Amino acid sequence: MTDTLPALERRMLSAPEFHALMAMPPELEWFANIRSEKTRRAYRNDLREFTRFLGIVQPEELRMVTRAHLLAWRTNLEERTLAPATIRRKLASISSLFDYLCEQNAVLHNPVLGVKRPAANNNEGTTPALGDSQARMLLDAPPTNTLKGKRDRAILATLLYHGLRREELCRLLVRDLQQRSGVTHLHVQGKREKTRYLPLHPMAQRLIEEYLIAAGHRYDQKSPLFRPVKNNTSGTLLKPLDPQAVYSCIIQKYGRETGISAMVHGFCVHSLRATAATNALENGADISKVQEWLGHANVSTTRLYDRRKSRPEESPTFRVKY
Structure with a gap:
C-alpha cells in the first residue's frame, strides 16, 4: 500500500518507532514539549531532586503523589536553607508537570496547588546593578589593540546598552543587524521564541562595527555575530559563543580586573541587564516600554529593576545631623 502513496505522504518512522511514540507516558511528553534548553535543564534538575526525595523510580509513580508529599519536600527545602526564590522555582517546576498531567487526564488534580510558597520580594530584585562610573569602567576594561579586546568591548556594550x-x-547573527526606518536595530530572539527589535545604541554600533571589520565576517550574514577568537579543540571559529564562556571569560575576567567583583556582591552577567534596566528607568524611560525592551511577559518582573524609590542620595540617612 505504501508504494501507492506519494513520497511526501509515506511514513518516515519505522513501525516500532511509531508504536513507541504512541506509548510515551505523558510525563515524558511534558518534558519533551519544553522548548527552552535552559528551562529544560532547570526543570530536569528539579524533577530529579523531587523524585529522588520521594524514591520514585518509574514515571507512572508520579500519579500517586499527594499534597502531603509536596509539603514534606517543601519542608526539606526549607531545612536546607535554600533561598525563597529557589524554593518557589522548584515548586513551580513540579506544578508545571502536574498541570500537564491534569490536561492529559493522567491525574485528577495538581497536588502542588494549596502548598504555600515562600513570599516573594516584589519590591526590588536581588541582582545588583552597577553605578554609572562602574559601567564605564567595565566598558573601558578590554584592550583596544587585540581582536579579543575589540570583541569583548562590543559584547559589554551590547549587554549594557x-x-x-x-x-x-x-x-545573534550578523543578519540580526537590520535597518528599520533608517535606524540600525538588533533583531533579538527571546524566551518562548518571542521576537523583539531594539534600536542599536550608537556606542554599541561603533564597537560592533570595529569588531566585525577586525574579525573579517562583517558580510557573512549567516555567521554568529560574536564568535570565538580561537578554538584549541576543533580549530573552527564559525560558531556562536557559549553562554558560560561569556560569564567566565568576559564578565568574571573584567569584573576581577576592574575590582568590580570585589565591590559588588553577586556581580554576574545578569547584573548588566539589571544595570541597563535601572539606568533607563532612572533616566525617565516608561516602565511599559522597558518591559517590551527587556522582553518581559509581565510588568511585575520589570518592576524588580525599578530602584528609583531606593536611591541612596534620597535616604533619610543623609538628613540626619548631629
Whole structure:
C-alpha cells in the first residue's frame, strides 16, 4: 500500500518507532514539549531532586503523589536553607508537570496547588546593578589593540546598552543587524521564541562595527555575530559563543580586573541587564516600554529593576545631623 502513496505522504518512522511514540507516558511528553534548553535543564534538575526525595523510580509513580508529599519536600527545602526564590522555582517546576498531567487526564488534580510558597520580594530584585562610573569602567576594561579586546568591548556594550540575556546575545547573527526606518536595530530572539527589535545604541554600533571589520565576517550574514577568537579543540571559529564562556571569560575576567567583583556582591552577567534596566528607568524611560525592551511577559518582573524609590542620595540617612 505504501508504494501507492506519494513520497511526501509515506511514513518516515519505522513501525516500532511509531508504536513507541504512541506509548510515551505523558510525563515524558511534558518534558519533551519544553522548548527552552535552559528551562529544560532547570526543570530536569528539579524533577530529579523531587523524585529522588520521594524514591520514585518509574514515571507512572508520579500519579500517586499527594499534597502531603509536596509539603514534606517543601519542608526539606526549607531545612536546607535554600533561598525563597529557589524554593518557589522548584515548586513551580513540579506544578508545571502536574498541570500537564491534569490536561492529559493522567491525574485528577495538581497536588502542588494549596502548598504555600515562600513570599516573594516584589519590591526590588536581588541582582545588583552597577553605578554609572562602574559601567564605564567595565566598558573601558578590554584592550583596544587585540581582536579579543575589540570583541569583548562590543559584547559589554551590547549587554549594557540593550539589557540582553546572555543566551540572546549568543544567538545573534550578523543578519540580526537590520535597518528599520533608517535606524540600525538588533533583531533579538527571546524566551518562548518571542521576537523583539531594539534600536542599536550608537556606542554599541561603533564597537560592533570595529569588531566585525577586525574579525573579517562583517558580510557573512549567516555567521554568529560574536564568535570565538580561537578554538584549541576543533580549530573552527564559525560558531556562536557559549553562554558560560561569556560569564567566565568576559564578565568574571573584567569584573576581577576592574575590582568590580570585589565591590559588588553577586556581580554576574545578569547584573548588566539589571544595570541597563535601572539606568533607563532612572533616566525617565516608561516602565511599559522597558518591559517590551527587556522582553518581559509581565510588568511585575520589570518592576524588580525599578530602584528609583531606593536611591541612596534620597535616604533619610543623609538628613540626619548631629
